[in-house]
Amino acid sequence: VAALNTLPGVRCAMPKGAFYVFPDVRSYGRSSRELADYLLEEAGVALLAGSDFGPGGEGFLRISYATAWEQIREGIERMRQALARL
Numbered sequence: 001v002a003a004l005n006t007l008p009g010v011r012c013a014m015p016k017g018a019f020y021v022f023p024d025v026r027s028y029g030r031s032s033r034e035l036a037d038y039l040l041e042e043a044g045v046a047l048l049a050g051s052d053f054g055p056g057g058e059g060f061l062r063i064s065y066a067t068a069w070e071q072i073r074e075g076i077e078r079m080r081q082a083l084a085r086l
Helices: 032-043 069-084
Strands: 061-064
Touching: 032 061, 032 069
Parallel strands: none
Antiparallel strands: none
């Protein structure tokens, strides 16, 4: 969560027991679907649009962190680079 919160325009609360985070990405002015697709194509990071979980999820992304810390760190860095190009 701390690493996600270093991304400009991203705010993420600490999860309450699950292995997912749901960062707020509304500051990018794109739908969660557009942003999820962009990050898959441009950063090679697979995540889900918050809108897949209902209308209240719009503007958020769902990311699983059930993997090795090194993969998480690499994914966040690739996200940082891709988001900087928006």
